[in-house]
Amino acid sequence: MTEPLPDGAGESGSAVARFEHAAAMWSERAGAVPVPVPPEVAGALLVEGASDRAACREASRLLGVDPAAAGVAILPMGGAMSVRRFVGLLRPAHLRLHGLCDAGEAGFFERAGLDAGSVSVCRPDLEGELLRALGADRTEAVLAREGDLGLFRTFQRQPAQRERPVLAQLHRFLGTTSGRKEQYGRVLTEELTPSELPAPLREAVESAVRP
Structure with missing residues (x-):
């Protein structure tokens, strides 16, 4: 659009x-x-x-x-x-x-x-690059600020996700809803310092x- x-x-x-x-x-x-x-x-x-x-x-x-x-x-x-x-x-x-x-x-x-x-x-x-730069804890803090941490916790409990590393779960989660990648492309980058x-x-x- x-x-x-x-x-x-x-x-x-x-x-x-x-x-x-x-x-x-x-x-x-x-x-x-x-x-x-x-x-x-x-x-x-x-x-x-x-x-x-x-x-x-x-x-x-x-x-x-x-x-x-x-x-x-x-x-x-x-x-x-x-x-x-x-x-x-x-x-x-x-x-x-x-x-x-x-x-x-x-x-x-x-x-x-x-x-x-x-x-x-x-x-x-790009999502993989941003997630590595931030790490799981900082990324989850961004999800909490954006109101999506509860949705992510539910996503983590899905059978296909339970045994995967958290960064892999986060990567998949960002692609599950239309518009989410664009939203987090901005807010995850915003969370970084220039050197990061x-x-x-x-x-x-x-x-x-x-x-």
């Missing part, structure tokens, strides 16, 4: 925000006419979905950088298989491109023409905004 148009900071930020909104609408319609890339957009960070975008935005805040003000759009693609379509849209505008993806999806980025230095790979995925950010997430944000 396309989100409301965000407010950008300054002329460049506003142009980037409008482009992010237009690209999101374009990505939802197969065969749609490509959207024009405004001159204010100098680069793009290509991410798989909304949870990755939420984490990138929060990581940017923690690192004290503003991708929109730097002319960098953060573009969720609705899955790694769409990366070739996005690269086809953006390459003619000669943008700096960087990708953030799960380990199992890195091949899609490679086949779309992004070299290894232009892709930050999460192992096995997972390396792929930090690298993706810093590489995208680097001149």
